[in-house]
Amino acid sequence: MAEKHYDPHAIEPKWQAVWERDRLYSVVEDDERPKKYVLEMFPYPSGDIHMGHVRNYSIGDVVARYYTMRGYNVLHPIGWDAFGLPAENAAIKSGTHPAEWTYANIDKQAASFKRMGFSYDWDRIVKTCDPEYYRWGQWIFLKFWERGLVERKSSPVNWCPSCKTVLANEQVIGDGVCWRCKSVVEKRELEQWFFKITAYAQELLDDLQKLPGWPERVKTMQANWIGRSEGAEVDFTLCDADGTPTDRRITVFTTRPDTLFGCTFFLLAPEHPLVDELVAGTEFEPAVRSVVEAAARESAIERQSGEARKIGAFIGRYVVNPVNGEKVPVWVANYVLMEYGTGAVMAVPCGDQRDFEFARQYGLPIPPVVVADDDALLDKLRGEGGRLIDDVPWDAAYDGPGVMVQSGEFTGMRGGKGSEGSKAVTAWLEERGLGRPAVNFRLRDWLISRQRYWGNPIPAIHCDRCGLVPVPEEELPVVLPMDVDITKGETLADHPEFYRVTCPRCGGAARRETDTMDTFTCSSWYYLRYCDARNDEEIFDKEKAAYWMPVDQYIGGIEHAILHLLYSRFFTKVFRDMGLVGFDEPFTNLLTQGMVKKDGETMSKSKGNVVAPEEMIARFGADALRAYILFMAPPDKDLEWSQEGLEGIYRFLNRVWRYVCDVYEQPGSAASGGSRADALERQRHRVIGKVTEDVERFQFNTALAAMMELLNAASEYRRDVPAEERDGEAEKRVARTLVLLLAPYAPHMAEELWHEVLGESESVHRQPWPEWDPELARAREVEYAVQVNGKVRGRVTLPADASAEQVEAAARELPKVAELLDRGEVVKVVVVPGKLVSFVVRG
RNA sequence: GCCCGGGUGGCGGAACUGGCAGACGCGUCGGUCUCAAAAACCGAUGGCCGAAAGGUCGUGCGGGUUCGAUUCCCGCCCCGGGCACCA
Secondary structure, eight states, X not given: OOOSSOOHHHHHHHHHHHHHHHTTTOXXXXXXXXXXXXXXXXXXXXXXXXXXXXXXXHHHHHHHHHHHHTTOEEEOOOEEOOOSHHHHHHHHHXXXXXXXXXHHHHHHHHHHHHHHTOOOOGGGOEETTSHHHHHHHHHHHHHHHHTTOEEEEEEEEEEETTTTEEEOGGGXXXXXXXXXXXXXXXXXXXXXXXXXXXXXXXXXXXXXXXXXXXXXXXXXXXXXXXXXXXXXXXXXXXXXXXXXXXXXXXXEEESXXXXXXXXXXXXXXXXXXXXXXXXXXXTTHHHHHHHXXXXXXXXXXXXXXXXXXXXXXXXXXXXXXXXXXXXXXEEEETTSOSSSTTSEEEEOTTTOHHHHHHHXXXXXXXXXXXXXXXXXXXXXXXXXXXXXXSOOSOSSOOOSSEEEOSOGGGTTSEESTTOHHHHHHHHHHHHTTSEEEEEXXXXXXXXXEEOOSSSEEOOEEEETTTEEEEOOGGGOOOOOOSOOOGGGTOOGGGOHHHHEEEOTTTOSEEEEOOOEEOHHHHTTSHHHHGGGTTOSSSSOOHHHHHHHOSBSEEEEEGGGTTHHHHHHHHHHHHHHHTTSOSOSOSBSBEEEEOOEEETTEEOOTTTTOOOOHHHHHHHHOHHHHHHHHHHSSOTTSOEEOOHHHHHHHHHHHHHHHHHHHHHHHSOOOBSSOHHHHHHHHHHHHHHHHHHHHHHHTXXXXXXXXXXXXXXXXXXXXXXXXXXXXXXXHHHHHHHHHHHHHHTTTSHHHHHHIIIIISOOOSOGGGSOOOOOOHHHHSOSEEEEEEEETTEEEEEEEEETTOOHHHHHHHHHHSHHHHHHHHTSEEEEEEEETTTXXXXXXXX
């Protein structure tokens, strides 16, 4: 018989050892049972675990344990996203090698996860810094290369001066700062490696519709990030210095071809190569130069703040507007982005706020071409195809739908985004070879090279004769050398033993690529590796992946709404096209958990408000900590840490413990227990139903509340009814139910009670989920609220199957109600079955 | 500026599909036990008026629909997040 006293510090290590010895959570493919793949985003081995980890992995653990009890074959793996900059920073600070620091932290975190009692299949562990793992990342790189998805190109890239490396666009967040260190990033023109994620832009957007199990807000963020725009490309003819049209064309992208007649100037980005070419040696050069230089000096913040002053200069050339043959001046302007579209823009000041401001600033004409239906200008311009008016009495551009005016043969048509007029103008241009329908995306290619040491080496070789040469597949992995002294600021580029190679193609002297891959490449496919983690023949066995994938439930932080989740979707689609997997999307359902806060702020060392999970385990045990973090709030909301709340849950676990022990030591003795025992049994069924429903919609807080209610009711029954009148079997059913329902939340305590008090021999975590009968759960009697003119004036208790007439009659008999009804005329009676009666009285 | 979330007691949070607002927990107050304290147990606990019965107000603010609104509609305010010169 168990100790009467609940002692988490004795039972938790005991069961952790048993589970590990029995490999309780190790799984293999099994066609007899339906599978569930429950996955939490794997951690970065930063050191001690924090409350965010506790929350993330507790949620996943409850889900995994629940589905196991429901009879599913559940895959629930863990691993470490182990490459990355903090290891290098730690190395510089303390002199330990990044590898040493990383592996020590992994061991530390793994020990903490075991102390938390998480049900991981430890046989499938993955560490991305192991050559056995990263070699497949290199293999992926080669396969992407074969498929034309790898590109090395020069472009303006984001440079983090603090991390001393380039960053992908997704990794520049907020006001132009680095996602990791929050430093302001700089723009640099560099030659870098890219993955061509834009080749999948349309599909990444379309397939969001295949994800009903994802939060709307994540899908919206991704859709905005991809940023699809529909419109047209329009070719403008460049004139020579004398104003004579040449045969050179400059193409622009526009979403508003219907406004082409309102184009009164033409803009080039400061970085546009034509600027230099066209202006060199002319009288316009000094003014243009100063604009270009001013633009280059603008920081990311200034440029993105929207308040940056618009500046520009005429470059002395003209282009011909294809739709009306008009010559319009070409300007350089700082608000035109080289990275979007073609780096050239047709300016329509009446319809675009930026162009409007620019025109006003430099005194350029603003002829209206699309006017709102209620605009006074319409009276004057309706049906006017020519240019009657050259300015507008507006103080802002109008970009809404309206009537086309001063637009030649298109005058009178509906204008606006995607309008009839837009389509007509595009068709007209296409017939004459001057334009065509086009789609543009905001999404850019994924810059994957990093100028850092602690990462996966890019398997490529630079040969003076052969150019860029992939490392042959059979030479993988390109092993990251361990003898790089990071404390001296060394990288692979300082390591001749690493980069001096012979070219695999011509055998001549060549130089190995010394950049490493973005760590997000490591985390874009780890969920597939879990399906077959120990395979050293191939990336994973297709059959095994086909069995487990896709991930049925993915759980992680909202901060990856774009980054990791977009990259993983991209990898999955490429893998599908390679024939490795047979599905489009890796994560069927996604749960984004909220942050754990203290005093309204995120916990951080610098704020000194960190609550260490290990300390809480030491005081109250892992079970209490797990249950508490789930009880505090629904998982997707931020939660506020409070020590007192944890003590409350600890008390609850103690009460469960005592109740179960008491019931099994001294059960009631009556053969059948009468109405109170019936009511208790009814509640037991109801609570099982409630807890089941709540786990499935991730309302762990209300599931625990329901268990508390059951315990409260059972305790009152025990307190109020003497032993000889109590139904001992009913009490034992409640105790057993509580143990089973609590097993996913407090796995150690449940296991201890299951074995030592209930006397069972098989693990509680292998038991079927308790069954319930909705029929038995239904109440026999219902209390009706009786309202008169919307206010509750009395209550009646009636059998659950009472008819509306019976309910109304009973309500009318209440003295207070009768009195109120007598005061006037009853004009309406509403009976809501099982809930209330409402009388409407006039008079 | 645009797009998403969210505003409910002293606190964390409940409330199915429009049906008794505040489940459950914390805290607080009172009590039992104790020489005392802790623990445990019992009871009270949205505001205001009232000795009580009861009344009345109350889910960010202002309107509306309805017998009935935390829930639906319109207009605002505040907080959090995302995007932001994307043509």
